[in-house]
Amino acid sequence: MAPNTHVKRAFKAMNDLGITDAQVKPVLKNLLTLYDKNWELIAEDNYRALADAIFDSQESHATEEVKGKEKKGDEAESSAVEVDRGKKKALESLEEDEDELEPPLKRLRRRGEGVSASGDLGSPSLEEHTTHDEDTTISLPFHPQPTENNADAETNGHGDDPRTSIKRYSEQRLATTLEESSTLELASSETGEVKINLSFAPATGGSNLRVPTMEELRRAMEDKCLRSYKILDPDFSVGRFMGDIVTCFLELSKNAANQPPESLPTNVEEKGEAGESKGLVVVPECQISAEDFRLISSINDVTLGKETLEIPWVNEVNSKVPPPFRYIPQSYVYLDAAVKFSVGNMRDDDQRCSSCCGDCLAPSVACSCATALSGLTSYTKDGLLQNDFLEECVSEARDPQKHVLQFCKECPLEKAKNIEILEPCKGHLKRKAIKECWINCGCINKCGNRVVQHGIHNKLQVFFTPNGRGWGLRTLEKLPKGAFVCEFAGEILTISELIKRSSEKLTFPVILDAHWGSEEASGVDKALCLDGMHYGNISRFINHRCSDANLIDIPVHVENMDFNYYHLAFFTTRDIEALEELTWDYGVEFNDHVYPTLPFHCQCGSEFCRNVKRISKSKKAKKRA
Numbered sequence: 001m002a003p004n005t006h007v008k009r010a011f012k013a014m015n016d017l018g019i020t021d022a023q024v025k026p027v028l029k030n031l032l033t034l035y036d037k038n039w040e041l042i043a044e045d046n047y048r049a050l051a052d053a054i055f056d057s058q059e060s061h062a063t064e065e066v067k068g069k070e071k072k073g074d075e076a077e078s079s080a081v082e083v084d085r086g087k088k089k090a091l092e093s094l095e096e097d098e099d100e101l102e103p104p105l106k107r108l109r110r111r112g113e114g115v116s117a118s119g120d121l122g123s124p125s126l127e128e129h130t131t132h133d134e135d136t137t138i139s140l141p142f143h144p145q146p147t148e149n150n151a152d153a154e155t156n157g158h159g160d161d162p163r164t165s166i167k168r169y170s171e172q173r174l175a176t177t178l179e180e181s182s183t184l185e186l187a188s189s190e191t192g193e194v195k196i197n198l199s200f201a202p203a204t205g206g207s208n209l210r211v212p213t214m215e216e217l218r219r220a221m222e223d224k225c226l227r228s229y230k231i232l233d234p235d236f237s238v239g240r241f242m243g244d245i246v247t248c249f250l251e252l253s254k255n256a257a258n259q260p261p262e263s264l265p266t267n268v269e270e271k272g273e274a275g276e277s278k279g280l281v282v283v284p285e286c287q288i289s290a291e292d293f294r295l296i297s298s299i300n301d302v303t304l305g306k307e308t309l310e311i312p313w314v315n316e317v318n319s320k321v322p323p324p325f326r327y328i329p330q331s332y333v334y335l336d337a338a339v340k341f342s343v344g345n346m347r348d349d350d351q352r353c354s355s356c357c358g359d360c361l362a363p364s365v366a367c368s369c370a371t372a373l374s375g376l377t378s379y380t381k382d383g384l385l386q387n388d389f390l391e392e393c394v395s396e397a398r399d400p401q402k403h404v405l406q407f408c409k410e411c412p413l414e415k416a417k418n419i420e421i422l423e424p425c426k427g428h429l430k431r432k433a434i435k436e437c438w439i440n441c442g443c444i445n446k447c448g449n450r451v452v453q454h455g456i457h458n459k460l461q462v463f464f465t466p467n468g469r470g471w472g473l474r475t476l477e478k479l480p481k482g483a484f485v486c487e488f489a490g491e492i493l494t495i496s497e498l499i500k501r502s503s504e505k506l507t508f509p510v511i512l513d514a515h516w517g518s519e520e521a522s523g524v525d526k527a528l529c530l531d532g533m534h535y536g537n538i539s540r541f542i543n544h545r546c547s548d549a550n551l552i553d554i555p556v557h558v559e560n561m562d563f564n565y566y567h568l569a570f571f572t573t574r575d576i577e578a579l580e581e582l583t584w585d586y587g588v589e590f591n592d593h594v595y596p597t598l599p600f601h602c603q604c605g606s607e608f609c610r611n612v613k614r615i616s617k618s619k620k621a622k623k624r625a
């Protein structure tokens with residue numbers, strides 16, 4: 001997208017919040033430097049980062065003004081209050097937008113089992129303040145055992161119950177955030193009990209505000225944290241998170257007890273030895289800048305050790321580093337996507353494959369998994385795709401019109417591409433698919449009918465392409481025809497969720513419509529898709545090539561035969577030389593109506609390039625006119 005289009009959109013979003021161009025300009029300039037011109041991050045959440053930066057800047061100006069006026073003995077509250085009000089109003093508006101555009105992330109569950117995902121995708125930070133005109137204290141169920149120092153805990157020697165006395169806690173405040181107008185305070189009583197105190201700027205609310213219940217607050221905070229930070233741990237709870245704050249607080253307090261008062265923690269954002277933040281302020285998910293990514297990513301391994309082998313990146317063209325994203329070796333389920341597989345269900349006898357034994361490809365009659373979908377096995381004993389099977393898949397992908405297609409009246413997938421202009425349904429193929437044996441089968445782990453589930457095993461490299469296509473993926477070794485390369489991993493979304501996302505930004509999701517037409521798999525809230533933009537694996541670097549790409553995506557059922565969800569695995573369509581780029585036909589159409597803007601100007605170089613055809617056709621049309 002041309003830079004001024006980005007700028008215009010940013011101005012427009014801010015204007016909608018009542019912020020003038022003059023206010024936006026200097027802040028946007030700073031933000032662009034800070035975010036290394038990463039418009040995607042800036043535009044995220046309806047330009048939330050930009051709005052926040054503007055309000056922060058206004059706030060600091062207002063504070064400076066207040067200080068100046070205070071010196072003169074002036075009453076300076078009004079301007080700060082105005083800023084607070086403005087910020088509140090805009091935050092509310094942003095939040096409304098956000099609620100509209102992106103529904104609360106209930107849980108990002110790990111694909112399938114619903115087991116706890118690794119916690120390395122960030123942890124929550126305390127959110128910005130809500131509004132209230134009085135102090136509100138949340139008492140956490142943390143009651144340390146009395147120690148020598150707090151033996152008379154219950155009355156604290158003053159006759160007050162330390163669990164209800166806000167005043168005394170406030171007097172003994174040990175830690176607070178920087179802003180005094182709306183603050184988070186941590187306080188401990190002499191008994192060692194800890195309270196978290198949320199206090200809000202008196203001017204930001206009315207006198208009729210209702211104190212929410214702890215349960216309401218907990219639920220709202222959980223939704224907010226899950227939505228903002230995309231926490232993957234299905235057991236995440238704000239209660240426990242706050243409990244952790246209390247525990248850390250106590251530990252820090254104990255460690256600090258023998259030190260002079262100035263060395264006590266003064267801010268929840270504590271700095272580590274090397275200056276890095278090791279406290280509670282966590283960069284929200286996927287809001288890492290390119291520079292951050294350079295620091296956390298390794299040139300030796302863009303997967304950060306999440307695959308069984310390292311995948312290095314190299315840039316011999318310029319000094320750019322790979323774009324920021326979170327590497328996930330397997331897909332994750334976003335909010336509403338119904339992927340209901342669980343190991344528990346697999347215990348049912350009718351779900352088991354009774355014929356699996358040893359290596360299912362070794363016996364003359366293959367097991368029922370290996371032959372489930374076509375009657376023939378999909379893999380050879382060398383772990384490659386059977387040639388006939390592969391050729392049929394390639395033919396389906398390259399010449400879909402030659403195969404049986406199913407058409408819908410009002411295609412939800414077309415809707416997902418462009419909600420304004422509804423294109424007619426392009427038809428859905430009932431695609432060839434693979435069923436692999438799995439852990440519920442009686443065969444060995446090295447059974448020949450298990451390929452995709454064992455993950456990437458060829459030497460790959462991310463590299464910067466020399467011809468304007470950004471980063472790409474290439475193989476460092478020769479690959480035979482029919483070899484598995486990698487899976488497309490990303491967030492699993494429903495079409496409705498995708499529509500909401502696509503109205504924000506252009507993404508290239510993969511629609512899982514291989515079984516379109518079956519009752520379970522069709523419809524906006526049933527059909528699923530994968531978005532690898534923010535959370536993805538190595539496949540997010542695979543560039544597009546029209547028609548004669550050297551990779552093909554094939555649906556693979558691993559855990560079960562659920563038509564709603566399957567893995568999408570990339571296999572080679574021909575022998576590939578070492579250092580050759582790996583490409584895939586995104587199926588993208590280069591005509592003006594499909595996407596609100598042209599997806600990209602295709603530089604695939606293929607003689608079948610659809611974009612070239614379009615350009616030359618329109619040139620010819622112009623000449624004729």
Ligand SMILES: C[S@@+](CC[C@H](N)C(=O)[O-])C[C@H]1O[C@@H](n2cnc3c(N)ncnc32)[C@H](O)[C@@H]1O
Nearest residue numbers: 469470471540541542543544600601602603604
């Ligand atoms: C999934 S990403 C592929 C990785 C990407 N090249 C990168 O640098 O991160 C898709 C994007 O890559 C670029 N791209 C992919 N194939 C292309 C092609 N044939 N011609 C031009 N750009 C391409 C487009 O910008 C597209 O939006």
